[in-house]
Amino acid sequence: MITLVRVDNRLIHGQVVEAWLPHLKVSRVVVADDEAASSPLIRAAMALAVQSAIEVQILPLAQVDFAALSKDGVRTLVLLRDVASVPFAFQAGLAMDQLNLGNVHFGTGRRQVSPSVFLAEGELQALQQLSAQGVRVEARAVPAEKSVDLPDLTERWSKAG
């Protein structure tokens, strides 16, 4: 059962461990990321940050059985490194009524749409497509923060040009 899908460049880090995990009360965290999965050191260091009562899976994106995660009864937080991974996971059966953008950092060609989210044009289009398929897209770094929804993000993106 998918409790939240979050895009976060940093995957498991302070905001996730200290704010989202207690807020969401999930029993499982799934990091779907090739780079993190490829390194035993990164896997160990990331899993270390999560209290042992919570199951942690760190797998390459293509190896995650998103359909199975969506169907069982375990409350799950799915973490993806970038917006580009989202449509892939969605097509692979990830049940997603909401998509949270946490940290999407600045880079060339990106425009700021919230304090912690910078989007490239292609990403904005991908998000709009997801939205058309019924996914509510929001930018929100931590639960206590006010969320910014896609229409506002789109408007900010246009103004930032």
Add this chain to the structure above:
Amino acid sequence: MVGLVIASHGRLADELVSTAEQIVGKLPAVATCNIEPGAPVEDLRAKMKQAVKAVDEGDGVIIMADLFGGTPCKESLMMCQRMNLEVLAGVNLPMLLKANSLRSEQMALSDMANQLASYGQRNITCASALLREAQQQPRT
């Protein structure tokens, strides 16, 4: 809600709160006070009283000072005779984050303070040693 005051030498208190807010968002009922080199103790005393008053909503206040035996800690202890407050020394970031979340639970102020002290201690770890252990028994 229990109020929190972070008291330190220099800018540690302000920065600690600002760092905590970067991680979990805005902290309600939190005040900071600091003592700058060369500032008279009376100034700090007035600032501390003001800070406690600012965050006291009737459920008591926990002051987290930077250093046991330092001026912010000593001045806090002078106040706790007359008010419903507890003083912790050796504040760290895990302790502050926990203090913020513990406030939603019903417990005596002294219990909360004791829990926070042990939580702060428990969260000082030799992370590299834990990593070595974790690599021998992978969770993922």
